[in-house]
Amino acid sequence: MIRVLLAWEAGAGRGHVVTLARVARALEGLAVCDAALGWMDHAGEIAPHVDLAYHGARLPYDFDGHKARRAPANATWADYLLDCHFADPAKLHTNVAWWVETMQLRGIGLVVADYAPRALMAARILGVPSLAIGTGYGIPPASLESFPVFLPEYAQREADETAMVGAINLSLAPLGHQPIRFLPEIYARSGDLLRTLPMLDPYHASRDPADYLPPVTDYAGAAPGTGTEMFCYFSSYELENPALVEALETSGLPTFGYLPGASDDVRARLKRAGMAISDRPLPVTEITARARLMFTSGQHGILSLGMAAGLRQVFLPQHLEHLYMSRRAEAEGVGSVIWPRTAAAAEIVDVLHATWGNVAMGKRVQEMARALASGFVTDDADLLRQRLLPFL
DSSP states (O other): OOEEEEEEOSOOSTHHHHHHHHHHHHTTTTOEEEEEESOOTTGGGTGGGSSEEEEOOOOOOOHHHHHHTTOOOOOSHHHHHHHTTTTOHHHHHHHHHHHHHHHHHTTEEEEEEESOHHHHHHHHHHTOOEEEEEOSTTSOOTTOSSOOOOOTTSOOOOOOHHHHHHHHHHHHGGGTOOOOSSGGGGGOOSEEEEESOGGGOTTGGGSOGGGEEOOSOOOOOSOOSOOOEEEEEOOSSGGGOHHHHHHHHHSOSOEEEEOTTOOHHHHHHHHHTTOEEESSOOOHHHHHHHEEEEEEOOOHHHHHHHHHHTOEEEEOOSSHHHHHHHHHHHHTTSEEEOOSTTOOHHHHHHHHHHHHTOHHHHHHHHHHHHHHGGGOOSOOHHHHHHHHGGGO
């Protein structure tokens, strides 16, 4: 039986593990899976479905380095990769070599990569078929000559893509990597598992419409429209922001949520303020039955769920990918964006109350849910198996 490597390198949210766990479940009985995870925080969600889950090579974002050199916000995906030390020849060589060795030792016959460009590069070196899984934003077409700017107000490029290409070709040649001409070629792969809606995909003009699969959400249909609470989901470092914590303490809205990244102190403060905090991911049926409003960072999965459920949303993006997704939802009339993320607590509370009482948005989200219903499924295992079978 073929052994499949589920690889994740970048982005610290729970959604990456949830995405790969769905692949593992879809492959049960057809393949044996390894999970090489950049962060082990949520490994328990995938461990029951794989032969082995272990710490993989991370591609962490260098917040401190970005701040120290007073760099502009990441205008392109190349700028993001630069802040992940992708242009460091020594680190790149070491980490791609780790992936190569791991794939060889574990006898990998197929790679499914979620935000894992170096795993894709290692697969190409070994001639192993590879699939990129993700939301679209993070799996750009390999046919591009350069990475585009998505948000006009953040257009100052920092990364020198030509220099990065040169560093990649030099550092990986000893591993047998074939030279590339353009930086997006690092994403060359055998196929895609594109888990998004075209409206949220900045590359939709370059995709085949048949490539799209439903977003990774536990779809349960539209909400009944009787919810009386605000649901919050912040999965990583968001609640290190004092203004956000203060806003949740003082909003006055009945609130429940799942906050896996919150410290014990923050959880205690919010509980004292009356917030009901779950220690586990909540069933979608419970969220849609209770919630009138969702408050998140604009993470792709939960944003998609909100649109599918017909719930109005407020977004406090943590980075430009969240901002791009949130702006797309706001343009469709189904959410409100708070930006920048350093907004004061009073401003956050004002937006929450305005969206809570926005009758027009309430009607629009229900319209959107009906329009999107055909693009979601309650169980995506069969769809995933159909896409994976040709590579097994």
